[in-house]
Amino acid sequence: MNDKQLLRYSRHILLDAIGIEGQSRILETHALIIGAGGLGSPVALYLASAGIGKITLVDDDEVDFTNLQRQIMHTEARVGMAKADSGQQALRAINPEIDIIPLKQRLSGEALDALVASVDIVLDCTDNFATRHAINRACVHHKKPLVSGAAIRFDGQISVYDLRDDNSPCYHCLFPEGDDVDEVRCAVMGVFAPLTGIVGSMQAAEALKLAAGIGQSLNGRLLLLDSLEMEWRTVKFKKDEACAVCGPKGNGRSGEYLRQADANHESSPAVCHRG
């Protein structure tokens, strides 16, 4: 670490649990952030400010005027710009010393698979069920830790699936595919602005802990927030031994999962993660 880095990250280095060693590990980490919207904004801002050395920021959408209420990485001047590019500008302004790779595409199939294989941590900041399952499959296949967040109306969810551990549950263990009767289109749903900030900031905290190798992650625990009552609930869950993705017969361990993920992606409507 050079003198400027020692200064920039001094308040992390002062923390006994992080120190120079932990901050060095953070600097060596490549994080994949899928979705540069309400959750992706605080995730990307904190990971960049805290010195995650390499960030790949993926979003195929453009900044819309209605995004500005909660997607704090973007500005009114950048309405119409690709969210990945707008995000890169925001992150560069905060920390020009890290590597930021904007990707203007909807990740699926082999592109998603190759990208997940190349990173250390994956952050799911998307807003639809089909993409969440495709990301989970790739993370199971490549044994990558997945930090997942969701926010709709006043309800938030966050969990970690540390798939480096074979005994860890995956997203599919908790939310089986096809169990989508309650799903609703998010384009017409309201979202309480700071809710995305709360959930996204917690995703960033979990990712930084994983990168530094400190603390206890949310693996096996789902946190549920009712921000109207401002009450948290914790649901503990275990690996589903019969899981179709991470179980012994799971397609996460065969070459089949890519085709299935693509098929699901094409056929499923754009829906929100269930609240």
Ligand SMILES: [Zn+2]
């Ligand atoms: Zn599973």
